Amino acid sequence: MQVQANILQGIDPDPITAYLSPEESMKTMVLPEGYHIQLVASEPMIKEPVAIAWDGNAKMYVAEMMTYMQDADATGEQEPTSRISLLEDTDNDGKMDKRSTFIDSLLLPRMIQCVNHELLVNETNTITMYSYKDTNGDGKADVKKLLYKNDKYELTDRNMEHQRSGLDWNLDNWMYITYDPVRFRYTNGKFMVDTLPSGTSGQWGVTHDNYGRLFFSSAGGENPVYGFQINPVYGRLDFPDQFKPEFQEVWPIIPTPDVQGGDKRLNPDRTLNHFTGCSGQSIYRGDALPKDLVGDYIVCEPVARLIRRAKVNNVKGKTTLENAYDRKEFLASSDMNFRPVNSATGPDGNLYIVDMHRGIIQQGNWTRPGSFLRKKIDSIGLAKNIGHGRIYRIVHDNYKPGAKPHLLDESSAKLVTYLGHPNGWWRDNAQKELIVRGDKSVIPALKQIVIKKNQGDEAGAALEKIHALWTLEGLNAIDKGSLLKAMKDENAQVRRTAIWISETYLKKNDAEMIKSAGQLKNDPDYDVRLQLLLSLHSSSSAAAKSLVKDIVENNEDVEIIAAGKSSLERNDIQRTYAKKFSNLKTTERNMIVAGAGIFKSLCASCHGPEGKGIPTAGSGMPAPPLVGSKRLAIAEKNTAIRILLHGLTGPVDGKTYPSVMPSMSANNDRWMASILSFIRYEMQPAGTKKDIAAIVRPEEVMKIRREDSARNKPWTLAELRNKAKGETASATTSRTP
């Protein structure tokens, strides 16, 4: 077969773009020894799948973006004709055999989360959250409940590649998302929102490990993993050396003619040379694949048609990652339509992969007529492959199917026994289900687990205690006694959990809790010390402040401690941002503060959290620093507007960057004016006094938008200089009588 030959003979310079059936496509996938790919579902059962979620009985919900790039112009993208399917594997053979349309008429559903018998859903262009329920068992939702309303998505970008994803229910009972600076909680029947002062990280995908560490990725910033050093509630922290430069190199088995970055993103053999579409990450937490995979980071790279596996290391409390293989990937395919966009650990302990299986992967903003990508799409016929989609699971030789979960039907007492299950999916879902039921009868059993003596498998016993502690927290039933006991546990992660949860008491300056937590300031484990530093920050007491000082002083050689402290301080500054602009008039202040929010959630991923650029290993900064840019000078208003409207292609001040400044023109004038006002006010060249002349009004954006309406490609700085010259000249002429 031609397909097999591709792999055997190395790289085929002219890959086939033709449609392959699931069976043919699976043959193009190269996996490590002992691992196999199995089909779980495919078209016509599902189409354009982007995210999956299981309920406690292992029924699978699939979010399907039916209108995503149905042609190269994104025709019909904003039509509300997308859906969520409900799939079931009734005979437990690993393959879905029953489907129903759970919800239809959706606008590109992007986040789903199962909570008991409810499905939480978020659609594109809104932060609003609904819960759906099927009350008569026909597989279709018949009850829709509003949980949270926020349609002011003006604050985030309107381009659908730049909007929230995730809704990952983390160990700490908060659900995390990307872009919008908030996290959600749904306990005791109440949907709650909490603000993250420094915003969140990430683009498509949020995941957590066994101990509640979150991992983000950003395709726009070409960053396969970041935001994992500390929880975003404490601020943002990344190190330039948290992975080595080589980590960003990818090892595809086919050329990548269709990369948005164009030639500079390609090796001489035309394969992709760097992560670019990285997304849909997960930490493998199951029990059906080899043990050495547990805790590893899995991230999809749909542009290169591959999946990376990375080892996650802890060096004195600092987390670092490295490719698990030498110049190879966990999974690579030579099927041009293989587009993995999500991954997850399943109820059966295997690793699930969501493959959109399509020709065009990038959204229309980057595939406009005349663009590099569009030429490739047209010349190799990528627009033809639409309306497909697959869900696979990766299994291993030794896999023996186990019982299907029935968490939704089981007693709460039984659910407690799953908190120590070897598969993280079971532990998480048992915790979530117990909390959502609000069944307080299990409280004594949970407390019993916390004080249990560890026997045999220490790590396993510790995980059970950690979940018991967070279940108590979620049930509003955490007590001092359990926490004090857990702070003395022999397992470091249990001690760390106890400190984390003790924040409820630390916040209230509880002297006994501060003292007990403080006894861990010289804990042999660095994760414990770091958590103590972060948690003590929530207390305003002198005792807590003095403990923080001790921790910082005693750990001068521990990078994560000093860095953690600065992140907390920057976080405090962010919190007071709104106050900072209090000297301005309300309209102007609102404009700038809104812009600060946009900056944090969107621009920071490329330009750095403070606009000073992001030092990344190897390839230099993804985008130029904005602080001090000449284009942000007061007089350069139109130039700045133009850059935001149509983008910019380098070099900038003699430097070349891996990507270009994307056009933001999909956003309305008010959005544009806000972000422009913020960067012009905050980041203008040194020596310039902060001046409200920096503020850009929506009408000014509208004017330039009209003037340049024929423009369909990014500017170069030379073009912009010419434009500006022309404008000054005509302004002078018109003033002459």
Ligand code: HEC
């Ligand atoms: C996907 C990465 C990315 C994102 C997101 C991004 N930029 Fe950029 N930006 C760039 C790159 C790259 C350049 C330089 C252009 C080049 O080298 O081709 C740039 C250039 C600029 C410039 C011109 C700088 C100069 O000195 O001339 C401004 C202003 C700018 N961006 C503002 C923003 C704002 C505001 C946002 C958020 C709304 C934003 N950018 C989001 C990548 C990005």
